[in-house]
Every structure is written in structure tokens, then in C-alpha cells.
Amino acid sequence: MNKIIMGVAALTLPCAAFAGAYGDMFKNGHLRFDYTPQEISALEQRAAEELDINLNFLAAIPADKRDFTNTVRALEDAYTSYWFVPKNLSLLSYFHQNADVREAAANLEAKGVDKKLSVFARKDVYKALKEYADTKPQLNHEDARLLAKWLERFERAGMALSEKDAKAYAKLNTERLNKITQYNVNLNNYKDELVVTREELDGLGETYINRLERTKDGKYIVTLKYPDYNPFMSSAKSEKARKSLQEKFARRGGKENVKLLEDTVELRRKQAALLGFKRYPDYVLPVRMAKNYETLEAFLKNLQKEVTPLAQADIQAYLKLKEETTGQKADEMTAWDLPYWSNQYKKKYYQVDDDKxxxxxxxxxxxxxxxxxxxxxxxxxxxxxxxxxxxxxxxxxxxxxxxxxxxxxxxxxxxxxxxxxxxxxxxxxxxxxxxxxxxxxxxxxxxxxxxxxxxxxxxxxxxxxxxxxxxxxxxxxxxxxxxxxxxxxxxxxxxxxxxYIEAHSQLLENWAWQPQVLKKISAHYKTGEALPDELISSLVKSKNVGVAAAFLRQNFLGQYDLALHTAAKRVDSTQLYSQMMKDISGIPMTKGTYPQASFGHIMSLTDPYDVGYYVYAWSLVIAQDIFSRFEAEGLFNAELGAKLRKYIYTPGTVYDENEMVEKFLGRPYNDKAFLKSLGIN
Ligand SMILES: [Zn+2]
The missing domain is CATH 3.40.390.10 (Collagenase (Catalytic Domain))
Known part of the structure; x- marks a missing residue:
């Protein structure tokens, strides 16, 4: 018996990674989907037990016996063979045929995330990793990056703190998770609706009207769900009804959520402070492409400056259309008018025959x-x-x-x-x-x-x-x-x-707007004829209608998220919202509302959208810059495509993402191509 095993005699031997619960998700090398609900829960439980056994084993290895394989690789394998069990199985909740399987799978989602996060809170595993890292091993790039990522995971979860601070950190963490959970419960359970007459539905199609629920006295119920809300706001002629619905919509989540949001922001700031960061964004941004607060702020402010004239021109055009249509003076755009008049404007000047x-x-x-x-x-x-x-x-x-x-x-x-x-x-x-x-x-x-x-x-x-x-x-x-x-x-x-996560997807959207591509992917279902030129041109012309105003709103939310999370002390989130919305988007916040009570992005348990609403814009700027090379060098340029695969689609995060984009472009990325795509030169 060798020394390693003797040192951990009391421990169960490790399970061969990927042979246990993970392996049972495959049959003949292929993923299987023929589960019973019981099997789903049992598999996750087994995977969790195997994870514990493997982590206990690697933590108990004597310091002088540590190497990359028995410590870093063993951790990576233990974690990976656990995580893909709940990840894979919980997806069945979205599309499995059997409702009981869907329910069992849905239960795994939070369970899997909890267990995954509990790994980063294991002091003994962090200690093991640190022991190995302190030997300053000579590693190849990929192995070194893996070790660094793992250390980062533990350190960002507070594992490098003193015992006293670690306790305080853990307490703040629990408090924060509880607040976020409550916020989402409130948001999901929030119910309100607008009861309207048939006249107030004027402008909406028969299909929409027919599927609305009715009251006993025959009126119609419009809920705050998107399939009800969005068409109503863009098509209902009654301004009064739109205003009422928008007010209700912008109060979703309820007043308690305003407090929960402000509490959460405060807790995040305190957690970051314990980890040694002055502002919360200083904690969040180093692991993103934006890297730091100053870069991100400059990015958002510059886009705001560039897009504002175009968005203002759009809004003026909508107001003019409103005046012409209603015969009444219209000098300020409102939150309940914008979707309606932008839609009317598009219909009047950029008609696209979607059905055709x-x-x-x-x-x-x-x-x-x-x-x-x-x-x-x-x-x-x-x-x-x-x-x-x-x-x-x-x-x-x-x-x-x-x-x-x-x-x-x-x-x-x-x-x-x-x-x-x-x-x-x-x-x-x-x-x-x-x-x-x-x-x-x-x-x-x-x-x-x-x-x-x-x-x-x-x-x-x-x-x-x-x-x-x-x-x-x-x-x-x-x-x-x-x-x-x-x-x-x-x-x-x-x-x-x-x-970076939306860059790969937003990039490919560009091809769906190119006439040559539209020809290749179309064939009339009766005649086999490709999409005719005049339909292509009407489609392409309509692409940017209303986009500037929508983008400015997104920019406002990005800046609001950043400002809220940067403040040195507790802020009145409603007042800040009201002020920034008016200043940036040019549209006042509707009186008596508090839209941040339903700003679910920055209150997510699973996805890091706090100081993260900006990511859509960031990814899009990169996507458009990458696409500009295809515009210049050929949409179907396979040589460029090979580069795209090499530098953008295959590296994952083995290399720094900024570096890879620069390698593809041959220079740092910038927002010029994005602005050009909006028609700003
Ligand atoms: Zn996407």
C-alpha cells in the first residue's frame, strides 16, 4: 500500500470519473432520453455523492504528493462529471414528452447550481489547490489557465479570506441569495390586468382579441404577459388604455421588490468590499472582456452620444405622425406612445408583407x-x-x-x-x-x-x-x-x-439580411421561386426602423445597472431610474411606476447579468466588427471562415477573449462597424 492511500485510509477510494452516474446518461455512446422521474432524481443524487467522495479524496492527499493530475485534473474531472448530470437532465424540463419527467428535471436545476456553488465554498479543496499552486509548477498554457480559473473560482467565492471575514462573507451571501429569491417569487406571482371594452381593443387583430379571457359582463382581460402586453402596446389605438396598461406593467413585482433590489445592491457592495474591491463593478468586470469600470463607462457613454441624434430623429418622426393622425399637438414622447407610434410609422413608410x-x-x-x-x-x-x-x-x-x-x-x-x-x-x-x-x-x-x-x-x-x-x-x-x-x-x-457570449450568435444574424443569402435559403412553397428582389429590398430597407430608439433604451438600462451598482452608498433606485431614463433615452418614466421592481436581469440567481445588462451591446459591437471583414472580403470567403472558426469559435476561454478577437481582426475591436450598421458614419 503506498503512502497516499495510507494517508487517507479512512476515506472511500475515489470513483472513476465519468464511469458512475455520468456514464449512465449514455447508451452505446449516445445520450439517452428514456428516463423515469425517479431515475432522474436518483442519478443526480449519485452524481453528488461521487463528487463528494472524489473531492474528499483529493483534499486528503498529502501536500508533498500533489501533482497536476491528482489535484487540478482530479478536481476538474470530479466537477465536470458531476455538473453535466444535473445540467443535461434538467434540460429535459423544457421539452420531454412526459410531464412527470419534466417536473423531476425542473427540480434539478436549482439543486445542480447549489451543489456546483458549494464546491467553490470548500475550504479544504481550495487549500489543496493552493498547496499545489504554491509549488509554482511549470505548466503548459492550457493547464496553467485551468489552474488559474479554478483558483479564481474559489477566491471570488471568498475562500482566500480570513476566518472572520469568510464568515461575514458567507452570511452576506445567504442574505443576498434570499433577497434575490424573494424578488423573483414576487415577480412570478405578481398579478394585475387591464379590463377593456371591445372599442378599446380597436387596432388589434381578431386572433388576438378572440384569445383574450372575458369578464362576466363581456369585457376583455389583457394580462401583463408578453403575448398580451406587446401587441397591445404596439397596436391598440386607445392612448388611455395603453397608458393604463403601461402603468400596471411598470409596477410589476410590487413595491417590496424595490426594497429587495436596493438591499441586494447594498449586499453586493459589502461582499465586494470584503474581497478588497472599492466598487462592486471592480469585482465583476475583471473576468469580463470589459475588464474595468472606466472602459465600460466610456463604451456605454460613447454609444449613447453616437446613437442619440438618430434616436431623437426617429422620435420626432413618430411625434409628427401622431400630430398628423390625431390633429393634436404632440411634443413629448411617452413610454406608452413609443411602441405604438413606432409601429404605425413602420407600417406607413416601410411596409413589409410578412405573410407574402x-x-x-x-x-x-x-x-x-x-x-x-x-x-x-x-x-x-x-x-x-x-x-x-x-x-x-x-x-x-x-x-x-x-x-x-x-x-x-x-x-x-x-x-x-x-x-x-x-x-x-x-x-x-x-x-x-x-x-x-x-x-x-x-x-x-x-x-x-x-x-x-x-x-x-x-x-x-x-x-x-x-x-x-x-x-x-x-x-x-x-x-x-x-x-x-x-x-x-x-x-x-x-x-x-x-x-462575449452573444457575439457568436449575433454575428450570424447578419447573413440573414444579405440578398445573396436570402436567395439561397428561399424557395416559394408552391413555385420553388427564390425570394424576389422587390421583397428583399423592402425587407432590407425596414431593418433599422426604430432600432436607434430601442438601442438607446438598452443603453439606458446598461448605464442604470452600472450606476446603481457603483454608488458608494444606498441609493433611491426609483429616483435614479427616473432621472437616468429621462436623461439618456429622452423619455420620462411614467409617474407612479417603479420599473426596476421587474428588472429581472440584474436579480438573477443563475446568470450574471448584474453589472451585465450591457453585455448585449458589447457582444453586438464585436459581432459587427467581425462581420465588417466579411463585408469587405466576401460573405462566403472560406479562408476568412477558417480564421473565424480558429480564433472566434474554437478557443472558448483557453486564451483571453480580447486577444482572440484582436487576432481575427488584426487590430483591437471598436464600435465603428456597429454604428455604420445603424446608418451612423
Ligand atoms: Zn443568444
Whole structure:
């Protein structure tokens, strides 16, 4: 018996990583989906037990016996083989056919995140890692990056603090999580509605009106849910009714949420202070591409400055249309008028016949065209595969390298609505790519779930152009999740900088607006004719209508999020919202409302959108800069596509993300291409 084992005689031997619960998610090398609800919970529990055993084992190794394999790699493997169990299984809550399986899977989501975070709070594991790091090992770049990422995870969770501070930190943490949970409970349970007459629904279509619930006396109920709210705000002629609905909408979450938000911001500041950061953003930003407060502030302020004239011109045009239409003076835009008049303006001057265009986009044709365009660009092929799925509607493709034939990923498409299925469009990975202990790579498995209109009445499934754009967006996520080449899951998937995460997807949206691409992906479902030039031109012309005002609103929310989290002491979040909204977006906050009570992004338990609302703009600026090279050097330029794959889609976070974008561009990125895409030169 060697010394290591003797030293930990009281411990159970480690479980072979990936052979236990993780391994049971596969049959013949493929993910399985034939679970019972009991099996789902039991698998997670087993995975959690295996994780504990493996962490206990690695923590007990004597300091002088530590090496990369038994400490860093063992931690990475223990963690990865745990995390992909709840991650994979909890996804079934979005689309499995069996409601009981969906429920069991949904229960795993929070459980998995809790367990994952509990790893970063294990002092003994941090100590083990630190012991090894203190030997100053000579490591290759990827291994060194892995070690650094792991140390960072522990240190950012307060593990490097003194015992007293660590206790204080943990207490603040629990308090903060409770506040955030309560905020979301309030938001989810919040109910209010507007009761309107048939006249007040004037402007809305029959389909919309017919699906509204009715009161006993025959009036109509408009709820605050998006499918009710958005069409009402953009189409209901009654300004009075729109104003009432907007007021209710901007009070969602209730007053208690205002306090919970302010408490949370204060707790975040205190936690950051314990970790030695003056301001909360100083804690958040170093692990993002933005890196620091000053860079981010300058980024947002500059975009505000550049976009404001265009947004103001849009708003003036809407006000003019309002005056012409109503015969009344209109000099200030309001929150309840903006969606309505921007929609009327678009309808009047940029009419796009969505129903006609749709006839040219049979779903199958769009998908095969998309595969052709991006297959050539990225040097990959898509081959239909007969793998197990969770529903007969689901189609599976294997993405392979064109040159080597190497399998890159399994790609599942679940495109049509079903009872109990997720109601938006999104992409997830069941498992990422990483190296298994035998040296083989785990094949990533990625899914797009959407809710396109299925075939029926002799008409095939057809896509609106906005759905085509969504599909391209999601496909960008698929390629990013598929193509990572790191040995370690910690350096891939959604572990990349949070302000980079939408760049890969927003980039591909650009191709959905190019006439040459629109020709390739269209074929009228009756005649087979490609989308005609005049429809293409009406579509392309309408692209930027109203975008500047919408972008300025997003910019305002980004700056609000940043300011709120930067203040040195507790601020009145309503007053700050009101002042910044007026100053930046030019539109006053509606009196008596507190929209930050439903600003769920900055109060998320799972996603780091606090000091993170800006990430959409940041990613978009990068995406547009990258696309500018394709505009200049060819949309279908395969050589450039190979570079794109190499520097943007495969590195994950093995290298610094800023560095990789610079490598692709040959210079640092900037917002010029983005502004140009809005028509600002
Ligand atoms: Zn996305």
C-alpha cells in the first residue's frame, strides 16, 4: 500500500470519473432520453455523492504528493462529471414528452447550481489547490489557465479570506441569495390586468382579441404577459388604455421588490468590499472582456452620444405622425406612445408583407440553405443521424469536419410547439466537449428548441423572416458550443466571458439580411421561386426602423445597472431610474411606476447579468466588427471562415477573449462597424 492511500485510509477510494452516474446518461455512446422521474432524481443524487467522495479524496492527499493530475485534473474531472448530470437532465424540463419527467428535471436545476456553488465554498479543496499552486509548477498554457480559473473560482467565492471575514462573507451571501429569491417569487406571482371594452381593443387583430379571457359582463382581460402586453402596446389605438396598461406593467413585482433590489445592491457592495474591491463593478468586470469600470463607462457613454441624434430623429418622426393622425399637438414622447407610434410609422413608410415573404421560407429549405452557407464558411458538413431523441419531431444531425471527417458534435433540432414545451427559441448544450480520462474527447451534444409553425392544411412549415433571423442566431450558439477544442470543460461552453457570449450568435444574424443569402435559403412553397428582389429590398430597407430608439433604451438600462451598482452608498433606485431614463433615452418614466421592481436581469440567481445588462451591446459591437471583414472580403470567403472558426469559435476561454478577437481582426475591436450598421458614419 503506498503512502497516499495510507494517508487517507479512512476515506472511500475515489470513483472513476465519468464511469458512475455520468456514464449512465449514455447508451452505446449516445445520450439517452428514456428516463423515469425517479431515475432522474436518483442519478443526480449519485452524481453528488461521487463528487463528494472524489473531492474528499483529493483534499486528503498529502501536500508533498500533489501533482497536476491528482489535484487540478482530479478536481476538474470530479466537477465536470458531476455538473453535466444535473445540467443535461434538467434540460429535459423544457421539452420531454412526459410531464412527470419534466417536473423531476425542473427540480434539478436549482439543486445542480447549489451543489456546483458549494464546491467553490470548500475550504479544504481550495487549500489543496493552493498547496499545489504554491509549488509554482511549470505548466503548459492550457493547464496553467485551468489552474488559474479554478483558483479564481474559489477566491471570488471568498475562500482566500480570513476566518472572520469568510464568515461575514458567507452570511452576506445567504442574505443576498434570499433577497434575490424573494424578488423573483414576487415577480412570478405578481398579478394585475387591464379590463377593456371591445372599442378599446380597436387596432388589434381578431386572433388576438378572440384569445383574450372575458369578464362576466363581456369585457376583455389583457394580462401583463408578453403575448398580451406587446401587441397591445404596439397596436391598440386607445392612448388611455395603453397608458393604463403601461402603468400596471411598470409596477410589476410590487413595491417590496424595490426594497429587495436596493438591499441586494447594498449586499453586493459589502461582499465586494470584503474581497478588497472599492466598487462592486471592480469585482465583476475583471473576468469580463470589459475588464474595468472606466472602459465600460466610456463604451456605454460613447454609444449613447453616437446613437442619440438618430434616436431623437426617429422620435420626432413618430411625434409628427401622431400630430398628423390625431390633429393634436404632440411634443413629448411617452413610454406608452413609443411602441405604438413606432409601429404605425413602420407600417406607413416601410411596409413589409410578412405573410407574402413567409411563403418563400419553407423551414426545410431555410435549414438546408443555412447548412450550405455556414457549412462552406466553417468547413463542416451536416449529416442526418439516427440517434435516440425525446420526441419523434426531433431531428438529429452530426456536424463533421469537411476535411478530416472528424465528428464535431451531435446537433438536435426540436422546432415545433407541443404541450408543456419551452415557449421561446433557445440553444443549450447537453454536454460540452472535453477530454475523457482515456484521452478520447466527449462529443458535445447541442439542441435548438423553437416554436415555429408546423405544417398543416397542405402547407409546409413556413418561417417568417424574423424567425429565419432567430434560427441563424441560435445556430451561432450551436457552432460555438460545438467547435470548442479545449481539453477542459471549465475553459469552454458558457464559461467564456459573459460579455462575449452573444457575439457568436449575433454575428450570424447578419447573413440573414444579405440578398445573396436570402436567395439561397428561399424557395416559394408552391413555385420553388427564390425570394424576389422587390421583397428583399423592402425587407432590407425596414431593418433599422426604430432600432436607434430601442438601442438607446438598452443603453439606458446598461448605464442604470452600472450606476446603481457603483454608488458608494444606498441609493433611491426609483429616483435614479427616473432621472437616468429621462436623461439618456429622452423619455420620462411614467409617474407612479417603479420599473426596476421587474428588472429581472440584474436579480438573477443563475446568470450574471448584474453589472451585465450591457453585455448585449458589447457582444453586438464585436459581432459587427467581425462581420465588417466579411463585408469587405466576401460573405462566403472560406479562408476568412477558417480564421473565424480558429480564433472566434474554437478557443472558448483557453486564451483571453480580447486577444482572440484582436487576432481575427488584426487590430483591437471598436464600435465603428456597429454604428455604420445603424446608418451612423
Ligand atoms: Zn443568444
Amino acid at each position: 415573404i413567409k411563403e418563400y421560407f419553407p423551414t426545410d429549405k431555410v435549414i438546408s440553405g443555412m447548412f450550405e452557407v455556414f457549412g462552406n464558411l466553417f468547413g463542416v458538413t451536416f449529416i442526418k443521424a439516427d440517434l435516440p431523441t425525446w420526441h419523434p419531431d426531433v431531428i438529429v444531425y452530426q456536424i463533421k469536419d469537411k476535411k478530416t471527417g472528424e465528428l464535431i458534435s451531435n446537433f438536435y433540432l426540436d422546432l415545433f410547439p407541443r404541450d408543456g414545451k419551452y415557449t421561446h427559441a433557445a440553444t443549450w448544450s447537453f454536454v460540452d466537449r472535453f477530454e475523457l480520462p482515456d484521452g478520447q474527447m466527449q462529443t458535445p451534444s447541442v439542441v435548438i428548441a423553437a416554436n415555429f409553425t408546423p405544417a398543416g392544411n397542405g402547407v409546409p412549415s413556413l418561417l417568417e423572416h424574423s424567425e429565419v433571423e432567430t434560427l441563424f442566431h441560435e445556430f451561432g450558439h450551436v457552432l460555438q458550443m460545438s467547435m470548442a477544442t479545449s481539453k477542459y470543460a471549465t475553459l469552454t461552453g458558457d464559461n467564456v466571458a459573459w460579455d
